[in-house]
Amino acid sequence: MTESQIAPPASAQSTGRLLAALIVGGSTAILDTTIVAIGLHTLTTALHAPISTIQWVSTGYLLALAVAIPFVSWAQGRFGGKRLWLFALGLFVLGSALSACAWNAGALVAFRVLQGLGGGIMLPLLQTLAMQHTVPESRTRVMATASLPIALGPILGPLLGGIVLSWLDWRWMFLINVPVGIVGLVLAVRFVATDAPAPGAARDLLDVGGAALMIPGLAGLLYGLSNAYGAAGFASAEVLLPCLGGAVLLGVFVLRAACRREASLVDLRLLRVPSVRTATVALTFAGGVLFAGNFLLPLFFQSLRGYSPLGAALLLIPQGVGTLLVRLVVGRLTDRFGARTMAVTGALVMAGATVPFALAGPGTSLWLLGAVLFVRGLGNGILLIPIMTVAYVDLEQEKMAHASAITRIVQQLGGAFGTALVAVLLAAHASVGASAAGFDAAFWWTVAMTMAAALAGLFLPKSGQAQVDPAHPGPTAPSPGLR
Template sequence: MTSTSPGTTAPGGLDRSVLRIAFAVIAGGIAVIFDTTIVNVALHDLAQDLGASISTIQWVSTGYLLAMFVAIPATGWLQARLGGKRLWILAQVGFLLGSVLCALAWSAPSLIAFRVLQGLAGGVMMPLMTTLIMQAARGQSVGRLMAVVGLPIALGPILGPVIGGLILGNLTWHWLFLVNVPVCLLGIWLAWRVLPDDRPAADAPRPPLDVAGLCLVSPGVAAVILGLSQVGEQGGLGHVEAWLPLLVGAALLVAFVLRALRRGDRALLDLKLLRHRPLAVSTVLLTLTGVALYGAMFLLPLYFQSLRGEDALAAGLLLIPQGVGTLVTRSLGGRLTDTVGARPVAVAGFLVVALGTVPFAFSGTDSAYWWLLVALFVRGMGLGLVMTPLMAVAYVGLEREEMPDASIFTRIGQQLGGSVGTATLAMVLTASVAGATDPTVVAGGFDRAFWWATGFTLVAAGLSFLLPSRRELQRD
């Protein structure tokens, strides 16, 4: 644990040098965090402007997401070869270049190709962002630190559609990508100035790349994500577009796990780290958090648009109370994690999320908006509480060199959870309202889907009791 001298500690109890590193990294990474949801609201405009079908233009988002998953597993190896600072700057330059090329795209295929470039860079940045900050902190005040780190991650799916709607309402779609340029330039400059030079020594051994492992896990995860997205689009597993990618992806991942267990720490990802109880439980719970957060975030805009007749911008604005609720409890969640432990904070957070979701399971075409906005605020408060302890406890007891793989596990868990949640709730909703025109039937379908979202959240609350207690973590 690092020692701090007088004058090096900020009022919140965090080391100032760690806060500077956190600010530099988050300032550069925020473009990646918001990019997916900002662009999603523009798919209809992009299809019209580029003369493409919705099924084709959907790959602007799908290609970006799949490219991120191809890159994520290799991040730990790249960091060991290049050093965190150099890799972070290179990834930001790649994301900047991809953003500029997207703004200059002349057709749907060119835009999809440039989005893949963006996704590859973003896939490196997402786990690396957390790794760099946790390595700088060295186990110090991790709860309060993760409250800072996780804020833009939690707000991305909430505020992204609002920002995207505002840009489309006042500018052309090109600005959805050009807005990244000043953010990336600021992030590159701050990283150059603030991040420590951690490049490996010239005579240090270079870890070999587990090529076979990479060829199994990257396309495996990407295929599972593709299959889950098709489950949501097709409304079930009975279509070859859904079950075939899922089957292929699962087979590749099983092969990777069997191979990685044989290779141990020579594998692309050291699966033995999952024997570390805090990391394993946190990864599972972050997966369920992805289900609760992204699954419900798929339902909420649809509810306001399909059932209440709002446009995309209005639906995004109606979600602002959820973001405000997250802001209100974010720092509190960090302080409580450091003082009373992760377990009670996580349990309480999931229960508050469930409490804020239940009103939507009773809502209809004439439910009072003020009541739903209060429920969204409460739901946001729960999300602000729950993310911090889960992200913080995952790194407790890990060595510096183990943190990159831990970041990859937690990141994949969150994204898989989001895809599972979206696919499951889309399937429930589609099965309930297929062919229905009666608003009462449609409202009943949404009620059923929100009950599923509540159920996922309550399961996560129960599993949170498996998190190590504060006393157990102190022994570690």
């Protein structure tokens, strides 16, 4: 990214306006994922299609979201962050409106891919714009605010989805995004600073060869993991072949990027920076924990306790409340105690609050489970923010877009693996009529993944601030930025 693209100085007031614009727009992509996830059964009936076809409403969206992420850093450098944000949000709104007008399952899947492409650009770009416009000492607090859509999604998504499925037509699952997205567009036009490259400024060429390796590689891995739901589990050819093919392509991409002098589609040389490397490993496990929990908990209340989708969503509110509340103080706590201490603490709290679900039975008190969920939400909010912030502490502004791409990709891959793992456990036990034992095993494995995240957190830097070696100066200070 060239100097011409660095945003002009901004006041504290404009910081809040920028974050408001990003949060409103970004919330559409997060909410949509959770809203649609609980509406697949309704869509099979409404569109007269088998579940194997309707499943692509979610799979197509998630694949498109993942394959868009690697292009974000290049596109931001070429067009500027504001233009790219407006394009992505506009594409998402258009895809939402078209999805609401879908006349059959094939059309809905195609329009969902449009949504996914827009969402895949927005999610890493939201983090990048927030970090690029913030002075280092404020990054943890700004990250806690900028990631609010991630916290709100698991609360509001199932709740809104349950309301739509109970009282409205299925098309409102997608129409909900349109007014929110339009408000986000208006806010972005007004409050996101213009940062287009200066005329004649040098621009990186698109790494076409890297894209030809990374995009099918990511798609293969994610598609393969999404198939790990049957009795055969990971041994199925539908899982092994796409995963092996995807892994080979990504391996070739890594080797090519290591030997390449020109800019790669995703700059993996950033993994040489200790803060980026340790944050990447920790976020891989954290993504698995987050996605696995979001998959398991609604099923636990619906399958074992017999609640409707809306009832399950209401029962999960305490977890979301805990996550939201802790975000009010996690920035100050991280500044005081350090990223390592906070991340490990958050993981241990989450692990401890997941154990009761592995031990729970049909008669376990809902009040007890609600209290446990609140504590689990606290741990969730404590875990993610310090790790996500650490990925940026030793980077110059022009490298932050690549850091966002790396961290989002590993979260998607970790989340896909975590979800596939617990889904395989549930399917294996369901085939022998022991669904309760399946949930027990799945929650124990979730605890194990959370402990792995805690172990990875031990390698994070103690502080969430950049460490400057006089012999090797760290990141250049940003232009007077947002505080």
